Each structure stands twice: as C-alpha cells, then as structure tokens.
Amino acid sequence: MIIRKVTIDDWKILLSWRNDIITRKNSHNMELIKEESHKKWMLSILKNINRKLFIAIENEKAVGTVRADFEEKTKSYELSWTISPDFRGKGIGKKMLKLICINLNAKVKAEIKKENIASIKIAEFAGLKLKKNIKGVLHYSN
Numbered sequence: 001m002i003i004r005k006v007t008i009d010d011w012k013i014l015l016s017w018r019n020d021i022i023t024r025k026n027s028h029n030m031e032l033i034k035e036e037s038h039k040k041w042m043l044s045i046l047k048n049i050n051r052k053l054f055i056a057i058e059n060e061k062a063v064g065t066v067r068a069d070f071e072e073k074t075k076s077y078e079l080s081w082t083i084s085p086d087f088r089g090k091g092i093g094k095k096m097l098k099l100i101c102i103n104l105n106a107k108v109k110a111e112i113k114k115e116n117i118a119s120i121k122i123a124e125f126a127g128l129k130l131k132k133n134i135k136g137v138l139h140y141s142n
C-alpha cells in the first residue's frame with residue numbers, strides 16, 4: 001500500500017465515498033454533500049497547513065482516505081477515515097490507519113460512534129486506546 005497526499009484531481013472519488021450511505025451514517029455530518037461545496041472544502045483543506053488529506057493506493061487503485069487535522073491545543077492530529085465501498089471488509093482500513101500513524105509519528109486521536117465496530121477495531125489495531133465515551137461517541141487516542 002502507498003499513501004500519498006490528495007490533490008484536487010481526486011475530488012470526484014472522494015465525493016463519491018463521502019456521499020456513500022454508510023459513510024454518512026458514521027459521520028458527524030450525515031447530509032449529502034453537493035459537488036461545489038465539496039470542491040470548496042477540498043481547496044480550503046489543501047491550502048491549510050494544519051490539515052492533511054491522504055489517499056491510500058493499493059494495486060494502483062484508490063482504496064481509502066484519511067484526514068488528519070492538527071490541533072494546536074493538544075498538539076495532536078484528529079483522524080477521520082473512509083474506505084472505498086468497493087474495498088471494504090478486506091483489512092484495508094486496518095492497514096491504512098496503521099501506516100498513517102507510523103508516517104505521522106505524532107499524537108493522534110479519533111472520535112468513533114460506538115456502533116462502528118470495524119472502526120473501533122481499526123483504531124485499536126493502529127495502537128489507539130479508548131479514553132472516554134461521551135454519549136455513545138468513543139474518544140480514542142494513542
């Protein structure tokens with residue numbers, strides 16, 4: 001697996017993953033995102049030095065994405081991830097998040113809905129530990 005930075009040319013695939021019904025169910029913001037607002041969001045991330053957007057490539061196919069937002073106060077990255085609907089359930093999420101954590105080599109955290117069993121396993125596989133449960137949202141960090 002290769003991890004590279006996202007470019008604006010990746011907008012279409014990222015939007016299709018973001019608007020997938022399971023992604024929306026597991027996100028804080030569950031609304032359908034429109035093309036224009038998605039492109040604006042991507043451009044703002046790409047020029048923000050505190051936000052990093054990665055895409056994972058396996059066998060020359062884009063299989064997943066991770067966003068890492070640096071939080072000055074805690075000096076840590078808040079992570080959020082999605083696997084392409086075509087490649088779920090194949091261990092790619094575990095592999096991708098572990099690789100990202102190794103590459104970032106920093107404090108990281110993630111908020112996961114308690115029903116999202118696959119993401120809980122992914123976080124634990126990457127070395128994150130459960131710190132608190134706030135109204136069914138699990139706060140993980142390393």
Ligand SMILES: CC(C)(COP(=O)(O)OP(=O)(O)OC[C@H]1O[C@@H](n2cnc3c(N)ncnc32)[C@H](O)[C@@H]1OP(=O)(O)O)[C@@H](O)C(=O)NCCC(=O)NCCS
Binds near residue numbers: 083091110121122
């Ligand atoms: C959640 C998500 C990231 C999982 O990615 P994935 O590549 O399919 O996960 P993996 O194949 O690495 O599986 C990780 C573990 O979860 C298990 N798993 C996978 N899908 C599962 C499901 N739907 N229900 C229960 N367990 C599941 C796997 O068996 C594996 O368990 P193991 O470690 O015991 O073998 C992916 O489904 C996704 O993108 N969902 C939508 C977005 C999302 O939820 N993002 C996370 C927000 S915090």
